[in-house]
Amino acid sequence: MWSQIVEEWPRFATYYNFLFIAKAAGTTLALSALGCVFGSLIGLGLAVCRVTTSRWLAPVRVVALLLTEVFRRVPFLVTLMLCFFAFQATGYDIPLFVVAAVSVTLIAGAFLGEIIRGGFKSVHVNQWEAAAAMNFSLIDTIRLVVLPQAWRIVLPPAFGFFVMFIKDTALASQIGVIELTYVGKVLNNKGFSAALSFGVILLVYFLISYPLSRLGAHLEARLASSRHRRA
């Protein structure tokens, strides 16, 4: 295997191959970034919906619960296919990147909704009651009382999920989005050995993911310890 890689390397290490890989890495990063941003917004919305108490909003709570539970229990590949065919059925010509971004966002929203809800639950019930006693609206309670305390709990696992999305976007290659995994397949089809083409792709993923997961671990240690200090 090694001799083969050494033999192929000069042919592989061309400017255009590297440019191809770099562009694909950009697509992978853009997909995960979109998933993070919109997923966080959806997740926050779902979490807020689920902590409402009004009887009239019961249907909203049920819908939010169903959305989180369903998208957490359907594999990414199946969600991706559903989005792909649903967009196709609308008859519009929607770019594959958008299809992939929408499916990443749906999954991200469901998972982050659970994480944020966990953060909400970690804020002591007295705080919620005090805010209610001060006649804060639900949005004000969350904005001024709960989120300033919950973000320390929410951030470390949320960061862990952001790093996970980078790897989950690999499946977007299945609908033809030209991201890292797709490039691995293309390079393999161009005649480079699988060990070389997929090995390089694995390495690129690692170079993106490893620094971020280290940052996540650092964040966790820092936020968790400061929480203990205060307690």
Add this chain to the structure above:
Amino acid sequence: MSYTLQYGQIWPFLPRLLEGAVVSLQIAVLAFCGGLFIGTACAAIRTFGPRWLARVAGLYVVFFTNTPQLVQIYFLYFALPDMGILLSSFAAVVIGMTLNAGAYLTEIQRAGFESRRASEMEAAEVMGFTRLQQIRYVILPHVARVLFPPLSNQFIIVTLGTSMAAVFGVEELTGEAFNINSQTFRSIEVFTVTAGIYVVLTLAASVALAFMGRALFRARTELI
């Protein structure tokens, strides 16, 4: 939108989807059990083993948790034949998923091992337990209770991960969905039914695991 949903064409294929679900569960159980074995060994090595071996286990974990499972399986499936090792797609998927699950389970198990109390270990030492006996009789029963909820969570993640096998042509649940889709072209119907089966499957697994955890280890697992 001119698409009309026609579920009638899908129902005859339901038995095939359910057969696929059985294959999915087989892959999940194989990968999870293998991963649990690797994870326990690596976590023990990382906590108690010699430093160089702990470092090797650490490298394994870092590498597998920072690269996508899909590409790992691509690598196994396409690169190993070049070295003279031919794997069936089922074997490649199971091996890839086992190695991947092993890395995540190492991290989960290590947290469990580190949650053991110093006094318990000292008591075991006073009783003259060897290292292996300490792990077997003191640490494992204690950490099982702590670890059960995250482990059952990981089992669900592994079950969802099995859908990747479809990419390699294994006829598990998603693979069957692809097949039926290419026979009927009722794409949205096929994949909504498939998604529904996954929801039922993982929900059933979650509930079963939660009850098992409560009965065996008094582990507290939230049902939803």
